[in-house]
Amino acid sequence: DSMRASVKLALFGLLILAAAATVYALWPVQVVQLESDGQVVHRILLPGGGEIHLDYQHSVVRAPVKEVFHLAGSDSFVLVRTEHGAFGAGLPTEHFGEFRQDGDRYVIGGINRLLPEIPLRVSAGSEQKLTVPDSSEVALLDLVEAGSLVIITARKAMRWRLFFR
Structure with a gap:
């Protein structure tokens, strides 16, 4: 009789564990989704504040550039600032936002441009990477x-989709 009770308790525990795993897998989370030719090529979990960085080398001066985006709602981004490792003719000097020097970086802040998606042509020599700070x-x-x-978008997706890109 105690054996039967132990089996029932173990089965009940497995049922609870399976239910919790199902809820966890189906719970929607915020992701950054990368698509190319209509196919999803990558998804990244976007925790907390929802900030992403697009880093690359400038094609002419080979200096580093960082574009910083924040999540706007659950399906758009806001370009907050750009950071450049060089300054001069032919390099960004936008008339909007605030331009300042921060150490060896030139920063254009306060851009606040809303983007429902970030279209990007991938280049062989630019070392483009997408970063979610403290994550991926x-x-x-x-x-x-x-x-x-590559089209970069913000989406809600079920957590299990992160395991099957």
């Missing part, structure tokens, strides 16, 4: 070939 980083050339168009 992906080199775009690891996902698609040079010359491919």
